[in-house]
Amino acid sequence: MKITSIRPWLVKSDASYWGEYLFVEVTTDEGISGWGEITTTTKLANRALCTILRQIGLAVAGEDPARIEHLWHKVFRSFTYMGSRGAAVECVSAIDIALWDIRGKVLGKPIYELLGGPVRDEISLYTHPNQAKFTSKEAVVREIRDIVESGHTGLKFDPFPHQGPSVDGVARERRDGYLDGSMTRKDEREAAELTALIRETAGPNVDILIDAHGRFDVPTAIRLCRSLEEAGQIDWFEEPCPPESLNALKQVRDKVSAPISWGERGHTKW
Template identity: 30%
Template sequence: MKITGIRSHVLQYDLDEELGYSQQYYLKRTAHLVEVSTDEGMTGWGECFGGGDIAFANKAIVERVIQPMVLGMDPLEREVIWHKVYNLLRDHGQKGMPIQSLSGVDIALWDLAGKIHGVPVYRLLGGAFRERIPVYGYGMMLQRVPDLKERFAAESAAISAAGYKAMKMKIGRGVKEDIALVETVRDAIGPDIGLMVDANHAYTAREAIPLGRELERLGVAWFEEPVAPEDRQGYRDLCLALDMPIAGGEGEFTRWGFRDLIHNRCVDVLQPEVCGLGGITEYLKVRALAEAHFMPIVNHVWGSAVAVATNMHLLAALPDLPGGAHPVQPMLEYDTTPNRFREELLTEPLRVGEQVKESGGSVGLPGGPGLGIEPDPDFIRHFTVR
C-alpha cells in the first residue's frame, strides 16, 4: 500500500455570537481536517490544531510541503514518515505551524493503520485501561458584553445540570475582574463541582501568584496557562508559590519542547495537544517523558469531532499514574460551546453530551477500526472554504 495523496479541508462558518479568550475574540468557527488517501482506496482522517487564518497557512504546508515528501511511502511506516518530515522541516520550524501540520497527517496515518488492521487506535496503542472516560465541560468563553457575570453564572449552572462533575472557565480580563468572575461561577455551581480556570497566558508570574492565592480560596482545581509558554521560570515560580496545581503545555511542541518543561517540573498537570505537538507518534514520546517524571496528563482538546475521537483513544490507552486499586482517572476535555464541527461533522455522532447526561459524567470508547469515526462528505463540501 502506498500514499497517493494528502488533502486539507478547512471548514468554517459564522458564529451567532462573538466568543473569545484573553488574547482575542472571534466570530468564525474553524476546523482543519486532513485526509490521507492510498492506492488501495483506504483513507485516514486527522486534524491540525490552529483556527482562523492559521488553518489556511497550515493547509499550504500540508499540501505543498509535506505531501510531496511522503507520496509513494508506505502509510504503516509512521515513524519513518514522521522523522523524514521533521528532519526536512527542522531548519524551517521546530515548533508552530509546521508541527501542527505534521500532527494532522500523523493522526490520519494512525486512523489508516487501525482500518488496515481492523482494530481501534487504542488497541494499536496497547489496549484500553478503562472502558469509560470521565468528561469535564469546557465553556464560559469571554465576551464583550456588560452582563458577563450573569452569563457565566447561567452557563456554569447549565453545564452542571447537564451531568458534568467538573468544568473549566476562561479568565484573563484583569486580576480583580477574574476573581469576581470565578466567585460568580463558584456561587452558581456550589462547592462540590470541580472548577478549573484558563488564563491563556494573560499574566506575568508576579501578577499570577496573588491571583492564584485567591483562586485557591475559591477551591479551583487547577490554574491553566497563567503565564506565557516561553516563561519556564515563571511557571516554576508559580508551582513553588501555590498549593493549587499549575497546568500547561498546550502551546509546546515535540519531545524536545516538552523535555525541559517536564524535567524542571514547570507544571503539575501536563496538557499535551495531540493535534499540535506532532501527532500521536510524538504524543507517545511526550507521554513517556511525563510518566518517567510521575507527571499527570490531562490532554488539551480543541477542535472538531476528529480531535475529540483522537483524544478518547489516547485517554483510553493512558496508564494509571502511579497505579493502585482506586486510581485517579484522566479526564476528557469537552467544549460545550456551540460547534457544528463537533456535533454534525460525523455520519454517526460521538454523542458525548448525551452520554454524559445519561451516565452522570462519562463517555464510552469509540467503536470500529481506526478512530472509529467517518466524516460526512456532504457536510465537508458544504462548509469547506478555499
Template identity: 25%
Template sequence: MTFPKIIDVRAYVLRGGGADYHDQSSGHWIDDNIATPMSKYPNYRESRRSFGINALGTLVVEVEAANGTIGFAVTTGGEPAAYIVEKHLSRFIKGQNPADIEIMWDQMYFASQYYGRKGLVINAISGVDLALWDLLGRLRQEPVHAMIGGAVRDELSFYATGSRPDLAKEMGFIGGKMPLRYAPIEGNAGMQKAVDDIGEMRSRVGDDFWLMLDCWMALDLDYATRLAIAAHEHKLKWIEEALSPDDYWGYQALKKAVPSGMLVTTGEHEATRWGFRMLLEMECCDIIQPDVGWCGGLTELLKISSLADAHGKLVIPHGSSVYSYHFVATRHNSPFAEFLMMAPNSDKVVPMFSPQLIGEPVPKNGRLSISELDKPGFGVELDRTLNLHRPYKD
C-alpha cells in the same frame, strides 16, 4: 500484514468552526471579552477574532492508499499548513507502507526542523500523522485505541470548558473550567472582579465540584501569583496556562508560589517531546495539556505521555475531540478528558468539531462509553458537502 502503499496526500482548507474552534460568529462565549496577551491593546481587547485568532481556519489532510481507502484528520493551520503538507511533507508519505508511521514522522520532523519545530509546521505534521493513524485503522479494521495498547477503562469522564460551569455540573461533568475575563491592564480592580467571578461561580456549583480558571497566556508571573493567592479561598482546583508558553522559568516559579493544594497546568501551546521535557524536568506544572492536533500528532503524544508518566505527571489533552479520546482511553496517567462547550452560551452539549465531522460522539451525563469509539480508525467521517478548498497540489 501487507498493506497497499500510500498513493496520494491532499490538503484542504475549511472555514467556520470545527477544528479551528475559535472561528465562530459574533456572540459566542469563546470570543467574548476573554483575557489574552493582546489585552493590553485597546483595539484588540474585547474580541479574540479582532487580532486574528481565527485567521488560519481548519486544515483537512487526506491520505489515500492504493486500494482506495482514505484516512483523514482535521486540525488548525489553514492555507499555510496546506502548502507545507502538499509542497514539502507529502514526499515522505507517498509510496510508503501505511504501517510505517514512525519513520514518516521522523522524516517530516527533521526535514522541516530548520524552519519548524513548533507552531504551524508541527500543526501540519500533526494533521498528516493523525490521518495516517486513521488510514491504518481503516485498513486493519480496528479503532485507533486498539492499536496503541487497548482501553484501560470502560468509559471516559469529562470536565467542561465554557462560560457556565454551573450548567456543566447540571449536565453531569466532573468539573468546569471558566475563562479569565479581566486582564492585567485592568489593574487591581480587574483582579478583584476576576476573583468575584470565581467566588460567584463557586457559590453556584458548591464546594465539591471542580472549578478551574483558564488564563490563555494573558498574565505575567507577579499577576498570576497574586491572582492564584486571591482566588484560593474559592477552592480553585487549578490555574491554567497563566504565562507565555515559552516562559518555563516563570512557570517553575509559579508552581512554587501558588497556595498548597492548587495545581498549575499548561502545555496546550507546547509541542513535541523536547518542549514537554522542559516543562517536566523543570517542574513547571502538575498536569500537562498537549493538543494532539498541535503537539506533533498521536505518534508524538505517545512519547510525551511516556515522558510524563516517568515524571509522575498527568496528561490531560486539550480538547481535540475523538483524536484525544482514543488516546485517553488507553493511558493510566490520563484519568479524565476535556470537553469544549461549543454551544454559544455553554448551555448544551454539541459536537466539538461540528460541522466537519460526521458521527462525532459526545458525552452523556459527562461520560462516554469506550464502545462508542469501536469503529475503524478514529471512527468519524468528513462532511464532504462542506466547501472543501484545495489551494495547492504537489
C-alpha cells in the same frame, strides 16, 4: 500500498469556536484514506497550513503509509531549523493521526489496540460556560446553574476581562492587550468577583478550572492565582505564563496551592 496525496479540507462550521475546522486526508493508491485534524486558532494560520500540507504531500508521495515512524521523522526533520513548535509540528501531527487511521483500517483493528490497548474505561470531562451570556450577575448564575443541573462536575472558564471569540482572526494574546504580562487592579478584582460568584453558585463539589491562556508574567500569575484561590477555591490554573518557559511555570507552581495545568502548547514527546 503507496501514499498518493495529502489533502487539506477547510470546512466552515458554526459548531467550531473558530468558525471552521481543518481536516487532513492522506490518500493511497489502494483507495484507503486516513484522516487527521489540526484546526488552529486563526483563519490565517489554517490557510498557511493548507499550503504547507500540499507541499509535504509532494515530498511523501510514493511512500509506504505503514512506515509511520519513518514518515514522522522525514517530515519533522525537513523543518528542523524552524524549531520544534508551530506549523511544522501541526502538520506532522495531522499526518501521523491519518497514518494510524490507515493502519487501523488495513488491519481491521481500533487504533487503541495497535498502541497497546486501552488505558482506562472512563475519563472525566469538563464543560465551558458560554461567557457571552455573562451580561449580569443573574445571567451568570443562570448559566452556571444550568451546567450543574445537567450533571457536569467540572467547568472551565477565563475570568479575566475582554474575552470572547475573535472576528478578525487576531490571536487572543494580542487582542486582549496583555503583551507585557500584567493586568490592572480593576481587572484583577473583577476576575476574583466573577470566580467567587461561580463558586458560590456551583457549590463545593464542582471543579472550578481557570484558563489564563499563557498571558501573564510570573509575579502577576502568582498574585492572580492566589486571589482566585481565596475567592473561589479553584482546582487548577491553566497556562499562567507563556508555555515556552518551564522555569517560569515552576516559579508559579512553587508559590501557589492550586495545581498548574499545562500541555496543549507543548510539542513532541521531548
